[in-house]
Amino acid sequence: xxxxxxxxxxxxxxxxxxxxxxxxxxxxxxxxxxxxxxxxxxxxxxxxxxxxxxxxxxxxxxxxxxxxxxxxxxxxxxxxxxxxxxxxxxxxxxxxxxxxxxxxxxxxxxxxxxxxxxxxxxxxxxxxxxxxxxxxxxxxxxxxxxxxxxxxxxxxxxxxxxxxxxxxxxxxxxxxxxxxxxxxxxxxxxxxxxxxxxxxxxxxxxxxxxxxxxxxxxxxxxxxxxxxxxxxxxxxxxxxxxxxxxxxxxxxxxxxxxx
Amino acid sequence: xxxxxxxxxxxxxxxxxxxxxxxxxxxxxxxxxxxxxxxxxxxxxxxxxxxxxxxxxxxxxxxxxxxxxxxxxxxxxxxxxxxxxxxxxxxxxxxxxxxxxxxxxxxxxxxxxxxxxxxxxxxxxxxxxxxxxxxxxxxxxxxxxxxxxxxxxxxxxxxxxxxxxxxxxxxxxxxxxxxxxxxxxxxxxxxxxxxxxxxxxxxxxxxxxxxxxxxxxxxxxxxxxxxxxxxxxxxxxxxxxxxxxxxxxxx
Numbered sequence: 323x324x325x326x327x328x329x330x331x332x333x334x335x336x337x338x339x340x341x342x343x344x345x346x347x348x349x350x351x352x353x354x355x356x357x358x359x360x361x362x363x364x365x366x367x368x369x370x371x372x373x374x375x376x377x378x379x380x381x382x383x384x385x386x387x388x389x390x391x392x393x394x395x396x397x398x399x400x401x402x403x404x405x406x407x408x409x410x411x412x413x414x415x416x417x418x419x420x421x422x423x424x425x426x427x428x429x430x431x432x433x434x435x436x437x438x439x440x441x442x443x444x445x446x447x448x449x450x451x452x453x454x455x456x457x458x459x460x461x462x463x464x465x466x467x468x469x470x471x472x473x474x475x476x477x478x479x480x481x482x483x484x485x486x487x488x489x490x491x492x493x494x495x496x497x498x499x500x501x502x503x504x505x506x507x508x509x510x511x512x513x514x515x516x517x518x519x520x521x522x523x524x525x526x527x528x529x530x531x532x533x534x535x536x537x538x539x540x541x542x543x544x545x546x547x548x549x550x551x552x553x554x555x556x557x558x559x560x561x562x563x564x565x566x567x568x569x570x571x572x573x574x575x576x577x578x579x580x581x
Numbered sequence: 582x583x584x585x586x587x588x589x590x591x592x593x594x595x596x597x598x599x600x601x602x603x604x605x606x607x608x609x610x611x612x613x614x615x616x617x618x619x620x621x622x623x624x625x626x627x628x629x630x631x632x633x634x635x636x637x638x639x640x641x642x643x644x645x646x647x648x649x650x651x652x653x654x655x656x657x658x659x660x661x662x663x664x665x666x667x668x669x670x671x672x673x674x675x676x677x678x679x680x681x682x683x684x685x686x687x688x689x690x691x692x693x694x695x696x697x698x699x700x701x702x703x704x705x706x707x708x709x710x711x712x713x714x715x716x717x718x719x720x721x722x723x724x725x726x727x728x729x730x731x732x733x734x735x736x737x738x739x740x741x742x743x744x745x746x747x748x749x750x751x752x753x754x755x756x757x758x759x760x761x762x763x764x765x766x767x768x769x770x771x772x773x774x775x776x777x778x779x780x781x782x783x784x785x786x787x788x789x790x791x792x793x794x795x796x797x798x799x800x801x802x803x804x805x806x807x808x809x810x811x812x813x814x815x816x817x818x819x820x821x822x823x824x825x826x827x828x829x830x831x832x
Contacts, residue, residue: 400806402748402799403770435807517775520816522748522797523806524771543808544771 346508349516351524351543355509360390360537375476377539380438382528383481385409385426390537393502394530395556400523401431408560412498421498424488425563437484445475489563497570500577505531508552509540527553551580602680603694607673612692613705614666620709620744621657627742628653630826709744724788725761733759737824741798748772751824752787753794760787772797776816783818794820796829803830 347353356377361370373390375383382396386409393412399405409426428434447468450456456464474480509529521544528541529552545553555576562568602608628651637648649655674681680688696702727733733751740746740761747767752760752774764773776795777786785792795816797809803825805813809832813821822831 400770400808401802401804402806405801431806432802432804519773519775520750520795520812521771521773521808522750522812523799523808526808 345513345515346547346549347512347514347542348546350514350518350546351521352518353512353514353540353542355512356539357536360532360535372476374537377530377537379528380441380481381407381428381434382409383476383478384428384437384484385486386411387481387485388476388478390530390532392532393498393505394528395505395553396528397525397553397557397560398528399431399525402523403525405429405431407431407434408557410556410560410563412493412501414498419495421493421495423491423493423498423559423563423568425491425560426486426488427560427564428484428486441480444480445471447471489566491563491568493568494570497574500574502531504552504577504580505529506533506538508548509538512540512549527556529553548580551576555580602677603691604698605673605676607669607676608691608695609699609702611666611669611673612695612699612702614662614669616706616709618659618662618666621659621662623744624742625654625657625659628657722763722765724763727759727761728757730759733761734824734827734829736761737798738827741800746800748798750774751796751798752790752792753796754787755791755793758790762787769800785816785819792819794822796822796824799823799825801825803828805832 358377359374361372362374363370363372365371373388375388375390378386381398382394385396385407386394391411391413393410395410397408399407407428409424411424413422413424414420415422448464450464509531524544526541526543527545527549528539529549530537530539532538540549542549555573559568559573632651632654634648637650639646639648641647680691683691696706725736727736730753737749737751740749747763747769748771749767750762750764750772752762754760762772762774766773774787774795776792778784779786785795803823805821805823809821809823813832820831822829824830
């Protein structure tokens with residue numbers, strides 16, 4: 323019996339040690355992994371009349387508009403870093419079995435913060451306690467604001483004015499498929515361990531993919547390990563795309579090396 | 582020409598198919614010239630931040646209005662150093678044209694190997710106070726205590742000018758002492774600290790000492806980034822500030 327308990331303790335201790343080594347993100351920055359429906363209103367013909375954009379930040383709506391593409395990536399740095407935001411997405415065209423890569427860049431994070439504040443001010447509801455003594459005209463103003471905010475929240479015209487013109491590049495299905503596969507695997511297998519420390523500045527990477535009727539999103543502040551490798555590769559693709567230097571064979575090699 | 586990294590570390594043995602390049606005086610000259618320029622550019626950036634351009638004097642020379650930058654910048658002689666580096670680069674490429682077809686990683690390895698075996702380059706790096714043998718993103722890891730705001734400000738003033746600079750957190754304790762925390766994960770773009778919370782009182786602690794204020798360093802601006810504002814929301818019971826250009830800016 324004693325031998326059994328001793329062995330069980332060794333196994334439990336060893337097993338937990340082994341399990342912890344599988345974690346992708348250990349005592350790292352904050353992250354959010356989110357899985358939800360991709361569409362929220364059915365279209366009359368095919369597809370969705372309205373995509374589920376709840377997982378998207380103001381910046382992501384500026385970049386991507388009203389749709390969820392098969393693969394999306396956003397890099398958001400601080401003013402103390404590269405002071406820019408980058409985005410990448412892959413759009414498929416089933417009619418002729420081709421894929422299009424779009425890359426975008428915005429500079430000066432303090433300007434982007436201003437845009438986000440302006441948009442949030444128009445789309446966030448004001449909620450006040452019932453017993454707060456507010457004059458009726460002010461209540462009417464708040465009600466009107468909230469009604470407008472509800473309608474504006476997913477209205478692309480609010481975000482379109484800030485959207486940079488994307489660089490569009492046709493890419494092979496093989497490359498698009500491999501990138502999609504790695505993003506999906508990353509999000510699916512992402513596990514964290516520990517407690518996040520307090521981190522100043524730094525950058526955030528967001529990965530998103532559509533899996534059947536679901537949209538999967540993973541946002542990480544200061545990614546580690548596989549997420550870091552994939553984020554670095556996506557940044558390289560964006561930099562190369564903006565410079566018209568896309569090299570699919572290089573990316574495929576790197577994608578195959580990410581485990 | 583490929584980028585040049587100072588202080589890249591590698592644990593591999595020095596094993597080169599062509600040791601002639603690694604031991605050449607041309608590569609040594611190029612490394613010395615590039616390092617000199619790199620350090621001067623860092624100083625240039627820091628000195629430029631201090632200038633109030635409205636206070637600079639305008640003189641008329643040969644019918645043109647000229648504004649001279651302060652001596653602290655003119656003495657860097659950046660044009661000469663850029664010219665020198667380019668000349669050394671050309672000499673290096675003329676003698677070893679195969680370098681032009683090396684990838685970034687391979688060229689970086691040759692630079693690492695040259696630095697490791699060259700007394701001349703190492704003497705120059707030490708003169709510039711660059712310790713090549715320390716890891717790149719872990720300049721001097723540790724916790725540095727100070728008993729006054731002036732002492733910590735003096736430390737930070739020199740730290741941001743250092744070639745080993747990474748962002749640091751500065752903790753002000755309720756007992757009036759300060760501590761600068763260099764974590765081995767810190768980089769020039771972000772820094773980290775682990776703070777404990779007393780769940781009963783809501784007070785924050787670092788190494789069992791109660792925190793009154795928390796600051797971190799910035800190189801480019803006193804303004805907080807979005808992450809900085811988020812951190813403030815996560816730790817709402819203390820003051821937060823940014824150390825920038827000689828002063829602490831609460832936010």
